[in-house]
Amino acid sequence: MSVLDVKDLSVDFGHHRNLVLDKVSLAVDDGQRLGLVGASGSGKTVLASAIMGLLPDNAHISGEILFRGTNLASLGDREFSKIRGRKLSMVFQEPMTALDPTMKVGLQAAELISLHRDSNPMATRDRVEQVFDRVGLSDAGKVTNAYPHELSGGQRQRVIIAMALMNRPALVICDEPTTALDATVQTQVLDVLDSELAASGAACLFISHDLNLVARMCNEVAVIHAGRIVERGTTEDVLNSPRHPYTRGLLATARIDQVEPGERLPVIEDFYTPDDRDNAGRHTELPRRWVSQYGPRQWRRSR
Amino acid sequence: MKRFTVLFGLVLAGIVALSALVSLVWTPYNPNLVSSSRYSPPSWTHILGTDRLGMDTFSRIMTGAQTTLVVGILAVAIAALIGVPLGIIAGMGRKVAGELIGRASDVLFALPTLLLAVLLAAAKGASVTTATVAIGIATIPVFQRMARAATLTIMSQDYVLAAEVSGTPRSMIALRHVLPNIAPLLGVQAAASFSMAILAEAGLSYLGLSASPTTPTWGRMLRDANLFAAPLQAIIPGAAIALAVLGFNLLGDGVRDYLDPRLQEVR
Amino acid sequence: MTLLGAFARRFAVFLGTALVASVVIFVIVQALPGDVAQATLGLGATPDAVEALRQKWGLDRPLLVRYGEWLLGMLHGDFGASYLTGQSVSGQIAPRLAITGWLVALSIPLSTLVAVPLGLVAAMMRRRGLGAIVNGASHIGLAIPVFFAGAVLVIVFSVILGWLPANSYASLMTKGFSDWARHMVLPVASLVIVQSCLLVRYVRAGFIDVLTEDYYRTARSVGWTKWAGLVRHGLRNMATSLVTVLGMQTASLLVGAILVERVFVLPGLGSLLIDSVLNRDLMTVQGVGMLLVFAVLAINFVVDLLYFAIDPRLRRQVRA
Numbered sequence: 001m002s003v004l005d006v007k008d009l010s011v012d013f014g015h016h017r018n019l020v021l022d023k024v025s026l027a028v029d030d031g032q033r034l035g036l037v038g039a040s041g042s043g044k045t046v047l048a049s050a051i052m053g054l055l056p057d058n059a060h061i062s063g064e065i066l067f068r069g070t071n072l073a074s075l076g077d078r079e080f081s082k083i084r085g086r087k088l089s090m091v092f093q094e095p096m097t098a099l100d101p102t103m104k105v106g107l108q109a110a111e112l113i114s115l116h117r118d119s120n121p122m123a124t125r126d127r128v129e130q131v132f133d134r135v136g137l138s139d140a141g142k143v144t145n146a147y148p149h150e151l152s153g154g155q156r157q158r159v160i161i162a163m164a165l166m167n168r169p170a171l172v173i174c175d176e177p178t179t180a181l182d183a184t185v186q187t188q189v190l191d192v193l194d195s196e197l198a199a200s201g202a203a204c205l206f207i208s209h210d211l212n213l214v215a216r217m218c219n220e221v222a223v224i225h226a227g228r229i230v231e232r233g234t235t236e237d238v239l240n241s242p243r244h245p246y247t248r249g250l251l252a253t254a255r256i257d258q259v260e261p262g263e264r265l266p267v268i269e270d271f272y273t274p275d276d277r278d279n280a281g282r283h284t285e286l287p288r289r290w291v292s293q294y295g296p297r298q299w300r301r302s303r
Numbered sequence: 304m305k306r307f308t309v310l311f312g313l314v315l316a317g318i319v320a321l322s323a324l325v326s327l328v329w330t331p332y333n334p335n336l337v338s339s340s341r342y343s344p345p346s347w348t349h350i351l352g353t354d355r356l357g358m359d360t361f362s363r364i365m366t367g368a369q370t371t372l373v374v375g376i377l378a379v380a381i382a383a384l385i386g387v388p389l390g391i392i393a394g395m396g397r398k399v400a401g402e403l404i405g406r407a408s409d410v411l412f413a414l415p416t417l418l419l420a421v422l423l424a425a426a427k428g429a430s431v432t433t434a435t436v437a438i439g440i441a442t443i444p445v446f447q448r449m450a451r452a453a454t455l456t457i458m459s460q461d462y463v464l465a466a467e468v469s470g471t472p473r474s475m476i477a478l479r480h481v482l483p484n485i486a487p488l489l490g491v492q493a494a495a496s497f498s499m500a501i502l503a504e505a506g507l508s509y510l511g512l513s514a515s516p517t518t519p520t521w522g523r524m525l526r527d528a529n530l531f532a533a534p535l536q537a538i539i540p541g542a543a544i545a546l547a548v549l550g551f552n553l554l555g556d557g558v559r560d561y562l563d564p565r566l567q568e569v570r
Numbered sequence: 571m572t573l574l575g576a577f578a579r580r581f582a583v584f585l586g587t588a589l590v591a592s593v594v595i596f597v598i599v600q601a602l603p604g605d606v607a608q609a610t611l612g613l614g615a616t617p618d619a620v621e622a623l624r625q626k627w628g629l630d631r632p633l634l635v636r637y638g639e640w641l642l643g644m645l646h647g648d649f650g651a652s653y654l655t656g657q658s659v660s661g662q663i664a665p666r667l668a669i670t671g672w673l674v675a676l677s678i679p680l681s682t683l684v685a686v687p688l689g690l691v692a693a694m695m696r697r698r699g700l701g702a703i704v705n706g707a708s709h710i711g712l713a714i715p716v717f718f719a720g721a722v723l724v725i726v727f728s729v730i731l732g733w734l735p736a737n738s739y740a741s742l743m744t745k746g747f748s749d750w751a752r753h754m755v756l757p758v759a760s761l762v763i764v765q766s767c768l769l770v771r772y773v774r775a776g777f778i779d780v781l782t783e784d785y786y787r788t789a790r791s792v793g794w795t796k797w798a799g800l801v802r803h804g805l806r807n808m809a810t811s812l813v814t815v816l817g818m819q820t821a822s823l824l825v826g827a828i829l830v831e832r833v834f835v836l837p838g839l840g841s842l843l844i845d846s847v848l849n850r851d852l853m854t855v856q857g858v859g860m861l862l863v864f865a866v867l868a869i870n871f872v873v874d875l876l877y878f879a880i881d882p883r884l885r886r887q888v889r890a
Binding site (some may be wrong): 342368406407409410411412413416417418419421423424425426427429437467499502505506509510511512522525526528531534537538541542544545546548549552553 | 587590591594595597598599600672709710712713714715716718721722724725728729736768821822824825828829832843844846847850852857859863866867870
């Protein structure tokens with residue numbers, strides 16, 4: 001049974017109606033973790049915002065976003081707000097700016113509970129501290145009394161993850177949750193996210209441009225390119241035997257450590273057949289080994 | 304929509320400028336000609352009626368545009384000519400100079416335009432000159448602060464650094480690099496300050512602290528109007544002030560968008 | 571630096587600026603070329619008569635001495651005596667202080683109360699009709715001089731409808747609240763109309779900024795509706811810019827109060843100031859002027875302190 005079922009979702013913006021998502025269909029099963037991979041501008045974040053109902057006013061949307069059978073795309077702001085933060089939640093990319101600078105983080109987290117159900121202040125505070133504790137915020141009592149600017153980036157992101165998990169949602173959308181963090185902190189935060197998602201049993205749509213992260217976090221992966229889902233399968237299959245040329249290019253370009261000094265860097269277009277290529281012949285020829293290597297079967301899961 | 308508002312501003316400002324120019328050579332009546340038809344309502348002989356002394360309101364409104372424009376232009380000129388050099392010095396010069404200018408500017412900023420005009424009028428007698436000088440001086444801090452901020456930004460640019468390293472005198476840098484680069488901002492500020500100056504002059508005229516009674520000004524016309532006997536004679540000059548200020552405000556917004564698209568109100 | 575230290579520093583700046591301002595005022599009024607005694611007596615006066623008057627008013631003594639006396643006097647609440655009438659300036663100021671004080675004290679909170687909801691609507695509905703109407707109206711209101719707004723209110727509510735009085739004042743002490751209130755409605759309304767048009771523009775811009783902030787998106791994602799989220803998480807953030815504008819506007823609000831006193835013939839500080847200018851009563855001009863500047867500076871000082879209450883980040887900067 002799928003918790004989220006996106007059907008033929010198209011989104012465009014403004015007077016010129018620039019198409020950003022083109023008939024995207026995507027389903028996430030209960031408790032499943034689906035990775036969504038794509039370059040910047042491919043429509044990842046727009047898809048996440050569309051599911052959360054947080055697109056700007058000038059967006060036009062068509063198609064269905066079924067969340068446990070309810071079409072989110074047809075909900076008004078008031079009804080949608082009852083679902084957001086309770087059954088459906090989101091972890092954002094920028095921990096530095098995602099929290100209200102003028103409010104203590106404990107209060108911001110407590111709002112999640114008081115917004116969605118009646119709860120006495122004591123119980124609310126206990127729950128907040130409990131979840132803060134679980135996401136590895138040591139000395140949770142002190143953190144609740146801190147303003148965002150008094151916390152580090154890693155701590156803030158833990159707060160945001162705690163907020164996303166606060167009401168035991170059915171689906172958590174993570175949009176590049178660790179991109180803005182230092183490499184060491186990144187690992188810790190991912191560990192927390194990994195274990196807490198597993199513990200709560202929530203499904204997760206994990207959006208990233210980083211294949212390593214997706215390989216590590218997700219059992220299935222979908223590849224989005226220019227507003228379309230071009231490929232979907234188990235992580236193993238997609239990473240080891242990519243079918244779509246875009247995916248092949250994505251995999252190859254992720255391995256710049258294999259470029260010899262003086263050699264040209266591979267770009268995505270190198271992996272398109274001449275038919276796919278709009279601007280064929282613009283590039284110099286890529287050394288043959290790239291193409292043969294990043295044909296099938298060379299991707300190792302790097303854990 | 305944007306284009307329409309700028310056009311509207313241009314029309315309003317144009318009308319003000321045109322009446323001022325035309326009134327130099329022609330008005331329907333002598334604006335100070337007293338007649339026996341007091342408080343007459345608008346008619347073919349007096350398009351906007353007459354005031355308590357039977358003077359033709361339309362002629363006085365036309366003539367009033369002169370004072371409005373002259374005071375506005377001169378006050379902004381005084382403020383810019385003094386404020387901009389001070390701002391550039393504060394932004395480029397020694398730290399002490401900058402601090403001193405900044406503090407002086409703070410003090411001046413705390414003196415409301417009207418109070419400065421009142422003090423000057425008390426010492427030297429009320430006249431258009433004291434009003435203009437007071438408005439000009441009170442506007443200096445605005446230009447000083449803006450010029451200083453803009454100068455600081457430009458002074459941190461690489462090309463200025465290069466000029467400094469190659470031994471270009473500071474005065475040369477100020478003239479060649481700083482001034483041309485802050486010119487668009489100055490234009491925007493001048494446009495904004497111009498309508499503020501018009502408002503300030505109208506207020507001073509209203510209080511009797513600007514032109515002498517024989518010079519028709521919009522503020523004084525409103526002051527002299529009897530709200531009970533002939534409310535229209537108050538509404539006409541009041542509307543003239545409001546429309547002129549609105550016109551120059553809209554025009555100023557247009558100038559801002561044209562000169563520096565980055566300053567546009569985004570979204 | 572401690573929080574207390576930061577306050578102390580700001581207080582020192584406030585007092586220093588006030589001191590410099592007093593010098594500026596004194597210099598403009600007393601030291602600019604032009605002789606008051608001569609001006610008072612007219613050009614036909616004999617040199618002896620002028621000299622006698624100068625001695626009588628103490629104008630023959632050095633400027634520095636006169637400034638020192640004036641400053642020391644003010645510290646005791648003594649603003650000197652009018653050259654013309656010999657009346658004490660403080661005695662003239664005292665009964666008028668309340669009127670100007672009420673005008674300013676009422677119009678600041680009232681215009682904020684009007685401007686914040688309107689700015690909220692203008693920001694949230696900025697792409698729709700209602701937002702455009704609020705925005706356009708504030709643009710027009712910004713161009714209206716406060717005395718014209720007052721005149722229109724008099725014409726509508728006093729002349730045409732006859733509901734409210736104009737050209738008179740009823741003291742709160744002697745005439746009671748309702749009579750006083752009836753006399754204050756129109757003057758305060760004129761100030762509020764003009765002031766709130768300006769504030770709306772800043773409130774709108776502030777809320778529009780909030781709408782693009784990540785924390786607003788977070789607030790929405792946890793279940794706040796568009797409007798409730800903007801109020802809950804935007805108001806406080808917008809308030810910093812609002813407070814800045816309020817501080818910057820105190821000077822022009824005082825000026826507005828002076829003009830409004832003239833429209834409604836209220837015997838406040840503004841009327842005293844203007845009358846004494848027209849009579850060239852220098853001591854009174856000097857004293858009232860200083861009081862007004864002091865008020866502007868004091869309000870700005872309070873505004874500075876308000877920042878600390880609103881923005882926790884500032885509190886930390888100070889501690890660090």
